[in-house]
Amino acid sequence: MTAAQPLLAAVDVHAGYGQHPVLHGVDLAVAAGESVALLGRNGMGKTTTIRALIGLTPISGGSVQLDGQPVTGLPAHRIARLGVGLVPEGRGIFPNLTVAEHLAVAARSSGGRGPAWDRTAVLALFPRLAERLDHLGTQLSGGEQQMLAIGRALMTGPRLLILDEATEGLAPRVRAEIWSVLARIRGEGVAILIVDRDLPQLLHLCDRAAIVVKGRIAFQGTAAALAADRAMQQRWLGV
Amino acid sequence: MDLAGFLVQLLNGVQAGFLLFLVASGLTLVFGIIGVINLAHGAFYMIGAYLAFWLTGLTGSLLAAVVVGVAVLVVLGIAVERLAIGFLYNRDHLQQVLLTFGLILVLDDLQRLIWGSDFHSVPVPAVLSGAVALTQQQDYPVYRLFVSAVCIAVALGLFVLIQRTRVGMAIRAAASNREMAEALGIDVGRLFTLVFALGVALAGFAGMVAAPISAVYPGMGDRILILAFVIVVIGGIGSVKGAFAGAMLVGIADTFGRVLVPEVASMVMYGVMAVVLLWRPQGLFGRPA
Ligand SMILES: Nc1ncnc2c1ncn2[C@@H]1O[C@H](COP(=O)(O)OP(=O)(O)OP(=O)(O)O)[C@@H](O)[C@H]1O
Ligand SMILES: [Mg+2]
Numbered sequence: 001m002t003a004a005q006p007l008l009a010a011v012d013v014h015a016g017y018g019q020h021p022v023l024h025g026v027d028l029a030v031a032a033g034e035s036v037a038l039l040g041r042n043g044m045g046k047t048t049t050i051r052a053l054i055g056l057t058p059i060s061g062g063s064v065q066l067d068g069q070p071v072t073g074l075p076a077h078r079i080a081r082l083g084v085g086l087v088p089e090g091r092g093i094f095p096n097l098t099v100a101e102h103l104a105v106a107a108r109s110s111g112g113r114g115p116a117w118d119r120t121a122v123l124a125l126f127p128r129l130a131e132r133l134d135h136l137g138t139q140l141s142g143g144e145q146q147m148l149a150i151g152r153a154l155m156t157g158p159r160l161l162i163l164d165e166a167t168e169g170l171a172p173r174v175r176a177e178i179w180s181v182l183a184r185i186r187g188e189g190v191a192i193l194i195v196d197r198d199l200p201q202l203l204h205l206c207d208r209a210a211i212v213v214k215g216r217i218a219f220q221g222t223a224a225a226l227a228a229d230r231a232m233q234q235r236w237l238g239v
Numbered sequence: 240m241d242l243a244g245f246l247v248q249l250l251n252g253v254q255a256g257f258l259l260f261l262v263a264s265g266l267t268l269v270f271g272i273i274g275v276i277n278l279a280h281g282a283f284y285m286i287g288a289y290l291a292f293w294l295t296g297l298t299g300s301l302l303a304a305v306v307v308g309v310a311v312l313v314v315l316g317i318a319v320e321r322l323a324i325g326f327l328y329n330r331d332h333l334q335q336v337l338l339t340f341g342l343i344l345v346l347d348d349l350q351r352l353i354w355g356s357d358f359h360s361v362p363v364p365a366v367l368s369g370a371v372a373l374t375q376q377q378d379y380p381v382y383r384l385f386v387s388a389v390c391i392a393v394a395l396g397l398f399v400l401i402q403r404t405r406v407g408m409a410i411r412a413a414a415s416n417r418e419m420a421e422a423l424g425i426d427v428g429r430l431f432t433l434v435f436a437l438g439v440a441l442a443g444f445a446g447m448v449a450a451p452i453s454a455v456y457p458g459m460g461d462r463i464l465i466l467a468f469v470i471v472v473i474g475g476i477g478s479v480k481g482a483f484a485g486a487m488l489v490g491i492a493d494t495f496g497r498v499l500v501p502e503v504a505s506m507v508m509y510g511v512m513a514v515v516l517l518w519r520p521q522g523l524f525g526r527p528a
Contacts, residue, residue: 092419
């Protein structure tokens with residue numbers, strides 16, 4: 001699946017924290033409706049890549065384009081409004097908001113330009129949340145928090161959904177549920193950029209994969225190519 | 240003190256508490272949500288009182304003065320946040336304290352430049368100038384009752400704004416996790432500007448409705464600032480509910496202190512604060528550190 005114009009295109013992105021550089025030239029592309037796995041060992045810069053793409057960590061070099069439009073240096077809320085939804089590492093649930101409020105505060109009436117998800121659609125995806133509407137963020141189980149983080153991101157109507165470790169620390173049954181929901185979201189035509197530890201599931205869900213090694217992209221290709229190359233998996237992912 | 244006298248003082252204390260709540264709620268909101276300690280909060284109270292004096296003179300109506308004055312205060316709050324406070328987020332509290340202390344000096348000078356150093360008074364609006372009879376011997380001014388009613392309305396309005404509206408949800412979300420709120424498309428910078436302006440408007444509004452009760456004079460915000468800080472600490476920093484409880488405690492304690500122990504009246508509220516903090520170090524509604 002290759003569109004003439006990728007939905008997201010990062011070219012030679014440099015970023016870091018204060019005086020500490022982390023990304024040394026990341027090149028990454030996600031086409032409309034495509035699913036891309038972002039892989040790499042601990043501390044290689046996956047989360048930093050995501051943060052730089054969506055404007056949470058300032059970019060010190062290179063460029064990011066969304067739909068051909070430059071977004072380098074735009075504040076995160078502007079990039080989000082162009083149709084990028086985030087499910088962050090650690091879930092980012094607001095302790096002082098109820099489930100219903102999480103969904104309401106994220107809802108974009110003006111439209112996030114992606115498929116429109118409203119509360120009904122999100123609750124149909126995660127029936128568990130429908131029983132917890134009045135619970136505060138802190139009163140939810142880890143699995144429920146993760147579902148809420150995904151549902152909340154969908155409420156913004158994303159064309160691109162970015163997930164960072166969305167199955168981390170969850171029971172196997174809940175993980176399976178999340179993977180199947182991600183497949184459904186993908187089926188709606190939402191592009192996905194996903195970081196996870198579960199390589200088989202990633203290779204199953206995604207069209208392509210990219211491997212981050214020390215702040216650079218060491219491999220970018222089809223999921224099938226990565227699945228076939230045990231040596232590469234061994235070398236860069238340690239599996 | 241007979242029962243009627245007690246009742247009058249209690250009403251006075253409650254009414255003072257309501258007024259203090261208006262001031263303290265702005266202080267605690269600004270601290271709890273945008274994390275800025277605003278020492279200039281009392282100066283905005285003073286500016287509000289002067290605006291009431293000045294605009295009532297121009298328009299002949301306190302209501303008109305309040306409407307125009309609140310608009311002026313909101314604009315002033317937005318300007319101050321954009322030009323100064325906005326640079327302080329994520330900075331050391333010492334820098335905030337220095338800057339907002341500097342703001343006090345600027346606002347004090349501004350007040351002197353525009354209105355001079357004289358004491359002024361603002362007449363109670365004619366419709367509210369009467370008194371109601373509490374008992375055969377005791378009257379109570381209608382205006383003071385009116386002020387309490389207005390404060391209740393504002394308190395309810397604040398509650399609805401923060402707990403029931405989408406803007407309020409966004410404010411709470413941004414206060415607990417700014418980056419996540421940004422990633423959902425919320426313009427947190429703009430939201431914080433609004434919260435700061437709201438705080439300024441609350442302080443100034445309190446100064447305006449208090450103007451007919453107290454005099455209008457230079458430095459009138461200083462005492463109010465200290466009271467507001469005592470209240471915020473008693474109630475728990477960042478808690479609007481706590482500000483309400485603290486304001487009532489301080490309003491009533493201060494009022495009775497002045498009647499019962501005039502020699503040490505100014506220390507009564509600190510006594511209340513000490514007792515509360517011994518019992519609950521994080522304040523009445525504060526979260527444990
Ligand atoms: N807030 C921060 N301040 C300073 N350095 C950071 C910060 N966050 C991450 N780093 C450093 O940046 C590097 C990349 O971290 P990053 O979180 O992007 O890696 P990651 O690939 O997501 O790792 P993980 O698999 O553990 O989530 C690491 O060396 C990390 O120590
Ligand atoms: Mg990470």
